[in-house]
Amino acid sequence: MPRSLNNANNRIIVVLTGGEPLLRPDILEVGMALNHRGFYWSMVSNGFLYTEQMHKQLMDAGLKALTISLDGVEEDHNWMRGNPQSFQRTLNAIKIAASDKRLDFDVVTCVNKRNLKRLEELYSLLAGVGVRKWRLFTIIPIGRAEKEADLHLTKSEKVEMMEFIKAHREKESCSKTKSADSQIDVAFSCEGYLGKYEEKARPVRFFCHAGINIASVLIDGRISGCPNIDRDLFSQGNIYRDNFYDVWENRFKPFRERSWARQGICKECKHFKNCFGGGMHNWKGEKAILQPLTCNKIDY
Numbered sequence: 001m002p003r004s005l006n007n008a009n010n011r012i013i014v015v016l017t018g019g020e021p022l023l024r025p026d027i028l029e030v031g032m033a034l035n036h037r038g039f040y041w042s043m044v045s046n047g048f049l050y051t052e053q054m055h056k057q058l059m060d061a062g063l064k065a066l067t068i069s070l071d072g073v074e075e076d077h078n079w080m081r082g083n084p085q086s087f088q089r090t091l092n093a094i095k096i097a098a099s100d101k102r103l104d105f106d107v108v109t110c111v112n113k114r115n116l117k118r119l120e121e122l123y124s125l126l127a128g129v130g131v132r133k134w135r136l137f138t139i140i141p142i143g144r145a146e147k148e149a150d151l152h153l154t155k156s157e158k159v160e161m162m163e164f165i166k167a168h169r170e171k172e173s174c175s176k177t178k179s180a181d182s183q184i185d186v187a188f189s190c191e192g193y194l195g196k197y198e199e200k201a202r203p204v205r206f207f208c209h210a211g212i213n214i215a216s217v218l219i220d221g222r223i224s225g226c227p228n229i230d231r232d233l234f235s236q237g238n239i240y241r242d243n244f245y246d247v248w249e250n251r252f253k254p255f256r257e258r259s260w261a262r263q264g265i266c267k268e269c270k271h272f273k274n275c276f277g278g279g280m281h282n283w284k285g286e287k288a289i290l291q292p293l294t295c296n297k298i299d300y
Contacts, residue, residue, distance in 0.1 A: 014041040016031075016041065021044070022054065031063060041063065042104070046081070047092075048089050049089075055096050065103065068094050073087075074088075094107060098131050106131075106132075107135070111138055111161050113150045119161070132185060134185070134186050137188070139152060140191075140293060155298070165186050171183075190208070191279050192278040195271065198274075206278075210225030210226045211225035230281075230283065233286075261276055265295060
């Protein structure tokens with residue numbers, strides 16, 4: 001995912017995500033090829049196939065950073081993943097990754113109605129196995145998630161989540177001079193502008209990096225800003241017919257000039273100058289009638 005293709009290879013971070021990247025039989029070959037060319041590469045995984053042996057092989061292939069998804073304590077995570085073995089296998093993967101200080105490692109959690117009340121329990125679990133960075137995010141109402149009521153938070157539940165994050169960030173900040181052995185850097189993800197919780201729920205203010213310093217190549221070769229963005233609306237080319245560098249340098253206009261987003265619920269919003277319509281992944285519809293699916297700002 002290039003910051004700029006004019007920079008040296010060591011300024012470009014390549015993230016392998018999915019689906020599940022460990023399902024690829026050539027994942028080690030891909031990693032070694034990236035490492036051989038001098039790229040810093042990382043991976044996002046559900047952890048199900050992440051064993052001690054796989055960890056060693058990935059590190060030998062030059063893996064520098066890893067994110068593993070854990071969506072609650074055992075009952076909640078297994079419900080989310082639809083597999084009764086998922087929690088234990090994912091927790092084992094987290095223990096392996098957290099114990100290797102060479103790895104830039106974090107855990108991500110999709111907060112929903114089922115796990116919201118157990119975030120403190122999950123915090124303690126993660127701290128106990130050595131996790132030092134934890135990112136929370138919420139679901140976007142697309143695909144099957146659109147009709148899963150338990151996945152979606154109300155406004156008051158979002159406030160509850162933000163207060164949880166804010167409290168732990170304040171606690172972590174106050175204990176900088178103490179032992180960090182049981183402290184986790186908790187932050188909300190980059191998914192949208194948070195109104196009064198900006199800089200309280202994460203270390204920097206909201207900015208959608210898609211198409212600015214993040215690009216993706218999708219499974220069918222399409223080039224876009226990040227894998228979560230509507231592929232039909234915002235794809236900028238395809239690696240099977242276009243030069244990636246040319247696409248990066250000369251396209252991506254919808255990502256880099258956001259005045260088109262001043263429509264729908266964003267049209268008269270006083271926060272538009274701060275969020276420019278929020279994350280690009282929120283926008284769906286047809287090219288002439290785009291609408292944001294959700295709004296993260298909390299200003300009450």
